[in-house]
Structure formats: C-alpha cells, structure tokens
Amino acid sequence: MPSVLSRLDAAAREAFESLGFPGNIAAVRESDRGDAPYQCNGAMAAAGIAKKRGEKVNPRDIAAQAVEIMQANSAMGQLEIAGPGFINIAPADDLLTARAEQLLENPADGLNVETPKTIIVDYGGANVAKPMHVGHLRSAVIGEAIKRILRAQGHNVIGDVHMGDWGLQMGHLISELADEQPDLPYFDEAYEGDYPAEPPVTMDDLARLYPQASNKAKVNAERMDISRVATAELQAGRRGYRALLDHFIDVSVAALKVGYGNLGVEFDLWKGEACVDPLIPGMIEELKTAGITEEDDGALIINVDDKWDSETRTGTPPVMLLASSGAVLYHTTDLATLVDRKAENNPDLIVYVVDQRQALHFEQVFRAAAKAGWYAREQMFHAGFGTMNGKDGKPFKTREGGVLRLEDLMQIMHTAARDRLESSGVGAEFDAEERDEIARKIGLAALKFADLQNQRMTNYIFDPERFTAFEGKTGPYLLYAVVRIKSILRKAAEQNVVSGKIAVEAETEKGLVLSLDAYARAIELAADKYAPHILCEHVYRVAQSFSRFYAECPILADDVAAEVKASRLSLAKAALAQLEHGLDLLAIEAPDRM
Numbered sequence: 284m285p286s287v288l289s290r291l292d293a294a295a296r297e298a299f300e301s302l303g304f305p306g307n308i309a310a311v312r313e314s315d316r317g318d319a320p321y322q323c324n325g326a327m328a329a330a331g332i333a334k335k336r337g338e339k340v341n342p343r344d345i346a347a348q349a350v351e352i353m354q355a356n357s358a359m360g361q362l363e364i365a366g367p368g369f370i371n372i373a374p375a376d377d378l379l380t381a382r383a384e385q386l387l388e389n390p391a392d393g394l395n396v397e398t399p400k401t402i403i404v405d406y407g408g409a410n411v412a413k414p415m416h417v418g419h420l421r422s423a424v425i426g427e428a429i430k431r432i433l434r435a436q437g438h439n440v441i442g443d444v445h446m447g448d449w450g451l452q453m454g455h456l457i458s459e460l461a462d463e464q465p466d467l468p469y470f471d472e473a474y475e476g477d478y479p480a481e482p483p484v485t486m487d488d489l490a491r492l493y494p495q496a497s498n499k500a501k502v503n504a505e506r507m508d509i510s511r512v513a514t515a516e517l518q519a520g521r522r523g524y525r526a527l528l529d530h531f532i533d534v535s536v537a538a539l540k541v542g543y544g545n546l547g548v549e550f551d552l553w554k555g556e557a558c559v560d561p562l563i564p565g566m567i568e569e570l571k572t573a574g575i576t577e578e579d580d581g582a583l584i585i586n587v588d589d590k591w592d593s594e595t596r597t598g599t600p601p602v603m604l605l606a607s608s609g610a611v612l613y614h615t616t617d618l619a620t621l622v623d624r625k626a627e628n629n630p631d632l633i634v635y636v637v638d639q640r641q642a643l644h645f646e647q648v649f650r651a652a653a654k655a656g657w658y659a660r661e662q663m664f665h666a667g668f669g670t671m672n673g674k675d676g677k678p679f680k681t682r683e684g685g686v687l688r689l690e691d692l693m694q695i696m697h698t699a700a701r702d703r704l705e706s707s708g709v710g711a712e713f714d715a716e717e718r719d720e721i722a723r724k725i726g727l728a729a730l731k732f733a734d735l736q737n738q739r740m741t742n743y744i745f746d747p748e749r750f751t752a753f754e755g756k757t758g759p760y761l762l763y764a765v766v767r768i769k770s771i772l773r774k775a776a777e778q779n780v781v782s783g784k785i786a787v788e789a790e791t792e793k794g795l796v797l798s799l800d801a802y803a804r805a806i807e808l809a810a811d812k813y814a815p816h817i818l819c820e821h822v823y824r825v826a827q828s829f830s831r832f833y834a835e836c837p838i839l840a841d842d843v844a845a846e847v848k849a850s851r852l853s854l855a856k857a858a859l860a861q862l863e864h865g866l867d868l869l870a871i872e873a874p875d876r877m
C-alpha cells in the first residue's frame with residue numbers, strides 16, 4: 284500500500300493536471316504551519332503559468348477549483364484554502380486507519396526499491412597490527428548503518444572491511460620481530476620446510492612491536508631503511524615474510540572480529556590490501572597495454588586530469604601505480620581491489636565510507652578506474668565523514684595526547700552510562716549484572732546515535748555527558764521510548780488486554796500514524812544520500828509522536844473502553860515495531876527493560 288502522503292500527492296497532481304496545469308507544481312508536502320498536516324501550494328504557481336498564457340486568474344479561484352476535484356478522491360479528508368491560495372490538507376480518517384493496520388502488520392512496508400542492485404560497502408578499514416582507534420569508529424558506525432539501510436531496500440549488499448595490511452607497518456613488524464626472535468625459521472632464507480601453523484606472536488605482541496619499531500624508525504634513518512627493505516622483500520614475495528604476514532593477518536582478524544563484534548558491526552568479507560597483491564602485475568600490464576600509463580621520474584603513473592599542472596599543482600594529481608623504488612602504493616591496492624570486486628561480485632555500485640580527508644585519494648582512484656573502462660565514474664561513491672573532536676575542537680585524543688583506542692572509548696561510554704543510570708535512579712531495582720548490561724547498551728546507543736544524527740560531513744564534539752542524557756535527541760531517549768512501549772505491552776498481557784482493530788480518532792493518534800507513514804520516505808532519502816541522520820531524525824520523531832499520543836490516550840486505564848484499549852494497544856505495537864526496525868538499521872540495540 285502506498286503511503287498516505289503519496290496518495291494525497293497523486294490526488295493533488297491529478298486535480299491540477301485536469302485543470303490544465305503541470306502536475307509537478309502541485310506536490311503535497313508536510314505543512315510548516317500548524318493548521319493541517321499537509322499543504323499544496325500549486326495554485327500560486329498555476330496562477331503564474333496562467334498569467335504567462337495571457338489569462339488573468341486569481342490563485343484562490345484555482346485553489347477552489349482544485350479543492351473541488353480533490354474532494355472527490357477518497358484519500359482526502361478536510362481541505363481548506365488559506366491566505367492567497369494555499370491548500371491545507373488532512374487525509375481521510377479511513378485512510379489513516381488502513382495505513383496503521385498495514386504498518387502494524389509489516390513495519391517495513393514500502394521500503395523495497397524496484398530494481399535491486401549489487402552494492403559493496405567498503406567500511407571499517409582497520410589496519411592490521413595497529414589497534415583500532417576513534418578514526419575507525421565513525422567508518423564502522425556510519426558504514427554499518429548505510430549497509431543496513433541499503434539492505435532494507437532489498438539491495439544485495441556486501442560489507443567489506445578492507446583492512447590495511449600491505450604497507451610499511453608490515454615491514455616494521457617483520458624487522459622488529461627479527462630483532463627479538465632472529466632464530467625463527469621465517470628469517471632463514473635457506474629454509475625450505477613448512478612453517479609452523481601456530482603464529483609466533485599474539486595480538487599483544489603485535490600491538491607492542493609496531494609502535495616499538497615505528498618509534499625507532501622515526502628518529503633513526505637506518506632503522507627506517509631496514510623496515511623499508513623488509514616491506515619491499517615482502518611485496519616481492521619472500522616466502523618467510525609472506526608466511527609471517529598470514530600469521531599477522533590471522534591474529535589481527537581474530538582481534539578485530541571481537542572489537543567490531545562488541546560494536547555490533549559485522550562484515551561479510553574480511554578482505555584487505557594484501558589479498559589483491561597477486562592481481563597487481565596483471566593489472567599493471569593491462570593498464571600499460573591500454574596505453575593509459577606514463578613513466579614519470581622512474582615512477583609509473585596514470586594521468587587523470589587533462590588540466591593537471593605539476594608546476595602550480597592545480598587540478599587533480601595523477602595516480603601513482605608504482606613508486607620509483609618499484610613499491611606498490613595505496614592507489615595501487617585500491618585499483619587492484621576494484622579489479623577483484625569486478626571479477627568476484629560485479630557490483631553495480633561501490634560505496635566507500637572513509638574519512639573525508641581521503642577524498643582526493645578516492646577521486647584519483649575512481650577517475651583511473653573509469654579511464655581504464657572498468658566502471659562508470661558514478662558506480663563509485665566516496666561517502667566521506669568529518670572527525671570526532673575533543674572539546675578543544677581538534678580530533679579527539681587521550682589525555683596523554685595519543686590516539687584513543689576503540690575499546691577505551693567504549694569503556695568511557697559504558698562508565699558514563701552507568702553514572703547516568705545511578706544519578707537518575709533508572710534500573711535501580713535490577714541486580715548488578717543486569718544493570719551493567721543495560722549500561723553497556725545505553726553507552727553504545729548513546730555513542731552511535733550521537734555520531735549518526737549529525738550530517739556525515741560535519742565534525743562533532745565528543746561529550747559523553749550530553750550523549751547519555753535521557754532527554755533530547757539522544758540514543759538513551761530512544762531506548763527509553765522503546766523500553767516504555769515494551770513495558771506497556773507486558774502490563775497489557777498481564778491484564779489480559781489484547782490488541783485489536785485500529786480506529787484512528789484523537790489528534791495525537793493521527794499524528795502518530797502520520798509519523799509512522801513517513802518511514803519509507805525517510806529510508807529512501809537516507810539511502811539516496813547515504814545519510815543515516817535522516818533516519819535518526821525519523822525515529823526521534825516517531826518516539827516523540829508516541830509520547831504525545833500516550834500522554835493523551837492512556838491504554839490500560841480503567842475508564843478506557845475495551846475496543847479503545849485494543850485499538851490503542853495496536854498503535855503502540857505498530858510504533859514499537861517501527862522503532863525497533865529503524866534502530867536496528869542504525870545497529871542500535873535496546874534492552875528489554877530499564
């Protein structure tokens with residue numbers, strides 16, 4: 284069943300068309316004046332058109348004619364002409380009731396697109412061996428929401444973590460391990476046997492070895508060279524180093540699965556830069572044969588902008604396929620990944636959810652892939668995002684000035700939520716274990732909602748106090764709304780009150796149904812713009828509409844007639860179903876009670 288708004292919209296367009304005007308001037312939209320839920324301003328535009336045709340008509344007269352036609356449509360309720368010719372529109376009560384029944388039956392009604400696509404969402408992007416930090420948080424949270432929103436529309440969506448596992452950090456790790464444990468068979472070039480199945484390191488070792496090496500290399504050029512050589516040898520295929528790389532990746536993936544899992548983020552593919560390495564020589568040959576590569580000071584490049592001027596450095600700089608040392612670069616692995624994806628998944632679209640500071644990198648890669656003829660430029664989209672900042676307005680750091688680890692950040696949120704529960708007395712009646720689990724969920728919801736409700740590109744300030752508030756546009760407010768409805772449903776079951784036929788009567792009931800009605804539109808907009816904040820806005824609005832409804836329309840009070848109870852209970856169920864559906868798309872999980 285189409286949404287209420289689309290029914291009204293179609294009726295208004297038809298009316299204006301039958302009066303000889305183009306339908307698109309009659310678009311119905313939510314009213315910004317409080318007198319009716321919707322408005323149509325077509326009469327003003329129609330009068331303008333009539334004037335151009337040399338007719339002199341008053342917009343109010345056109346509005347009156349349109350209203351007369353629209354009135355005959357069963358979707359229409361009260362219609363009213365205001366001011367110079369605005370048409371205020373309320374939908375028919377029957378339509379609202381039918382729509383409510385339907386949303387109760389299927390909260391995801393109307394979300395599906397006509398032609399589903401195969402879409403890869405590239406997000407997460409953690410680096411092997413380096414612990415995940417807050418920079419990866421936004422990618423994981425935003426990417427997961429975008430993936431779920433697109434999936435809710437019926438697309439075939441594949442989430443790929445695209446780990447960073449092919450850079451200098453590998454050379455650092457290998458050479459540092461060689462220093463600590465030179466007798467391992469991986470370093471013996473003469474060794475021809477099988478390597479041990481057990482990794483020689485733990486995640487803690489990796490987390491220690493990497494900064495150890497990189498700190499040394501920062502102040503010691505010779506130590507840096509050793510790491511560079513190790514990286515080059517690895518990339519050239521040195522057997523022992525490849526075996527070490529596989530161990531490092533296995534150990535890191537196991538740890539990353541835990542980290543992302545705690546965050547409620549799941550990937551379909553655990554691929555990375557290293558796994559496309561075998562494709563690189565063939566890809567480079569192909570690009571050379573296609574005649575789109577050039578030598579530049581010993582490096583191999585692809586020009587992606589005719590207007591690029593290397594003197595003034597204006598325009599888009601070329602893609603670097605191979606450095607003059609022969610080393611493979613970030614451009615190269617991303618291009619090879621595009622080749623791999625084409626062969627493996629043949630996606631219609633690839634969305635990269637990566638820090639906006641990498642915008643130029645993606646622009647270059649996309650142009651090169653289009654120039655090679657692998658994809659059309661619009662099949663690749665970089666959904667960038669701003670940074671999470673500290674109160675000083677700079678990217679968030681620990682008190683010591685280092686990058687904050689994801690797990691520490693989650694701990695901060697957990698603690699903030701626990702404090703909030705304590706100070707507000709919420710959940711005081713539950714045992715310590717349940718309270719702690721509730722605090723964990725609130726902390727996560729607070730963090731995710733605070734992140735997702737911003738437009739992607741804006742930077743925001745990390746403020747656990749504000750994020751965990753129960754009032755205002757926050758994660759905890761939404762969890763509270765969900766838990767409150769769940770508790771009403773539990774009480775109803777105890778009192779043997781059953782839900783039944785819906786009759787939408789009170790203004791706040793109408794308001795609630797119209798809020799629910801806007802879901803499909805919100806999902807469509809959020810998907811088109813890769814903008815989870817639009818969905819956040821929607822669920823917040825539903826929660827508020829429910830609150831208003833429940834304040835005016837008690838469900839279980841003694842003086843409420845049985846069939847009214849049944850109807851209101853159904854509305855509460857419909858609201859809960861949609862809130863849970865929407866929050867799930869944001870990967871936000873609510874407790875059963877709190």
Ligand code: ARG
Pocket residue numbers: 405406407408409410445446447617635637
């Ligand atoms: N590993 C990269 C980083 O930490 C992010 C990877 C993003 N995805 C991509 N296809 N380049 O900056």
